[in-house]
Amino acid sequence: MRILVGCLLVAAVSVVLTQSSQEFHSRYGEPNMERFTARPGISLAVEYGSDHLVCQVLIEPPQSLIHQEEQARLMSSEGVSEVLEEVAPASTRGKEVNSSVLVSGCNYARLTDYEHVSIMRSTHTCDPSSQDQDVRTAITFKRDICPKQNK
Numbered sequence: 001m002r003i004l005v006g007c008l009l010v011a012a013v014s015v016v017l018t019q020s021s022q023e024f025h026s027r028y029g030e031p032n033m034e035r036f037t038a039r040p041g042i043s044l045a046v047e048y049g050s051d052h053l054v055c056q057v058l059i060e061p062p063q064s065l066i067h068q069e070e071q072a073r074l075m076s077s078e079g080v081s082e083v084l085e086e087v088a089p090a091s092t093r094g095k096e097v098n099s100s101v102l103v104s105g106c107n108y109a110r111l112t113d114y115e116h117v118s119i120m121r122s123t124h125t126c127d128p129s130s131q132d133q134d135v136r137t138a139i140t141f142k143r144d145i146c147p148k149q150n151k
Helices: 002-017 021-028 077-087
Strands: 033-039 042-048 054-060 096-104 107-114 117-124 132-141
Touching: 033 077, 042 077, 054 077, 077 117, 077 132
Parallel strands: none
Antiparallel strands: 033 042, 042 054, 054 132, 096 107, 107 117, 117 132
């Protein structure tokens, strides 16, 4: 009987201590940042400006909020290309202004600067036969209300 009462007490306390998304929204208002599962194995973090429109997007493998040291996981390059086109369609980026590439061993990073957006796409290409080569893609929208990108 004591074990049953103890289990019920622990269950009741854990329900009281756990807060829902709705409770956080009620208490703190709309978030300035959100994270989504864009595809299996692909996470999408979005930071908004004060006008609630997107300013920055980070496409990366899913990970816990408090980072653990673990081996880097790679994402499907095709999946990342699809998500990139959904978030920042080529037709809305504007004219390409500049492009630069950094290569270090198997790591490849391309920064492409457009009129309305900057895209930094990082890949790990040691296994050319693998379709999973993307490490991370950062998208920065060039809107006056958004924080400026550090150069």
